[in-house]
Amino acid sequence: MSTISQNTKEQNEFPRAIIHIDGDAFFVGCELASKPWLKGESVVVGAERGIACAFSYEAKALGIHRGMSIFEIKKRYPKTVILSSNYLDYGMYSNRMVQIVGRYSNKVEHYSVDECFADITGMNEVLEMSYEEIARNIKHDLDTELGTTFSLGLSVTKVLAKCGSKHKKPSGFMVVRRSEIQNFLKNVSIGKVWRIGTEGSKSLTREKIFTAYDLASKSDEWVRRNHSKPIQEIHSELNGINIFGVHRHEVEGDQKSIMCTRTFHPFSRDPSQVFSYLSKNIEEACARMRKLGLSSKNFSVFIKTKDFRYIGGEVKLLRETSYPEEILNEARKVFDKIFDCDLIYRTTGVRLGSLKPIAMQTESLFEENKNIGKGRMYDVVDNISNKFGEHSVFLGSSMRAILRYEKDKKKIGIPSLGEVR
DNA sequence: TCTGGGGTCCTAGGACCC
DNA sequence: TCTGGGGTCCTAGGACCC
Numbered sequence: 152m153s154t155i156s157q158n159t160k161e162q163n164e165f166p167r168a169i170i171h172i173d174g175d176a177f178f179v180g181c182e183l184a185s186k187p188w189l190k191g192e193s194v195v196v197g198a199e200r201g202i203a204c205a206f207s208y209e210a211k212a213l214g215i216h217r218g219m220s221i222f223e224i225k226k227r228y229p230k231t232v233i234l235s236s237n238y239l240d241y242g243m244y245s246n247r248m249v250q251i252v253g254r255y256s257n258k259v260e261h262y263s264v265d266e267c268f269a270d271i272t273g274m275n276e277v278l279e280m281s282y283e284e285i286a287r288n289i290k291h292d293l294d295t296e297l298g299t300t301f302s303l304g305l306s307v308t309k310v311l312a313k314c315g316s317k318h319k320k321p322s323g324f325m326v327v328r329r330s331e332i333q334n335f336l337k338n339v340s341i342g343k344v345w346r347i348g349t350e351g352s353k354s355l356t357r358e359k360i361f362t363a364y365d366l367a368s369k370s371d372e373w374v375r376r377n378h379s380k381p382i383q384e385i386h387s388e389l390n391g392i393n394i395f396g397v398h399r400h401e402v403e404g405d406q407k408s409i410m411c412t413r414t415f416h417p418f419s420r421d422p423s424q425v426f427s428y429l430s431k432n433i434e435e436a437c438a439r440m441r442k443l444g445l446s447s448k449n450f451s452v453f454i455k456t457k458d459f460r461y462i463g464g465e466v467k468l469l470r471e472t473s474y475p476e477e478i479l480n481e482a483r484k485v486f487d488k489i490f491d492c493d494l495i496y497r498t499t500g501v502r503l504g505s506l507k508p509i510a511m512q513t514e515s516l517f518e519e520n521k522n523i524g525k526g527r528m529y530d531v532v533d534n535i536s537n538k539f540g541e542h543s544v545f546l547g548s549s550m551r552a553i554l555r556y557e558k559d560k561k562k563i564g565i566p567s568l569g570e571v572r
Numbered sequence: 573t574c575t576g577g578g579g580t581c582c583t584a585g586g587a588c589c590c
Numbered sequence: 591t592c593t594g595g596g597g598t599c600c601t602a603g604g605a606c607c608c
Binding site: 498 | 573574575576577578579580581582583
């Protein structure tokens, strides 16, 4: 076949060429890359949290699952190696993953710590390789240079590429050309499709849609009539029509919100106790915001009942802040409105929205002066927290939460107070 | 898996305004 | 004063992701 007709064929099969890359048991993979003697063993990461966060395929084969307690794992599978997680390392591996993929395309989306998408459309001519060859090279480079394996899917849309990488884990390699989509989708159950969650697959199953093929073969008209935007978009992508572009994250810190939520034990119906947990979350969220150099103007707080009912409320401040006091004042008002003494609560949370860099805040001279003092104070607070740990300094309103959290650790060390039981 | 934590985006329905 | 009908904006909560 001539080069020209080969190119035409490739063009037809890949109007766009999208790759999805997924690290296999990524956290464990990173650990094994530096501890190769553990390869082939049952390995679990998550010692510091007391539950399995990630596990090797050998551990999975034994029956270890996500969230299983370390205590139980030790008891039932004493040979399993238990490691603490090391997020800084995983972040470094993750960045290297993106760099390596970046050799083959400048359109790489760092989707999560262990996943990325790449749009390699047109790179076949630049690199003088077929799309499949490019994909194989990427996988080869990742596997050999990072010392852990990756699964890769190559197809014409993000949803299809993601179905591909998922198809044969670990170390999978799946190419789904346009002419192969229908056959491929017959073997993909509807619940496995990216962005179709439990609710989506429930409602689709009720309509006798069991595989991705069943959905893809419905008409546009039918989907538009019976389903909302998310399913409509997935339907298009399954048919090879690109809806979700590959977006490279150019800017660091383009985060839209910061959340801090925590479930407490025992559950509580005591308003001052529950508010104290909320207060602690607000303090933590503000500390993270300051670390990122951001400030927030709109925020929402919520409480969740024992039976998982969610009640919340939103507040708009007059100007941005990165300090907890103003937020707490408003949060108190919302809290008093939404708290119901007859219910028992399990979780509180705060979400800080409309984030802006601190430098972009607009303030009057007077406010500026007021906040300089506060800024200095919080510099000190942040420094102490860095040195002595996050519970070293806190607001009075968070006191009861701290005491409760720390009780679980038996004792607390507060520099100014000594040890409190 | 009777349920952890941090994110993003969508939408139904109320409030408000002609 | 009562009434219809339509548009936009907002937000609480849900669904989904890793």
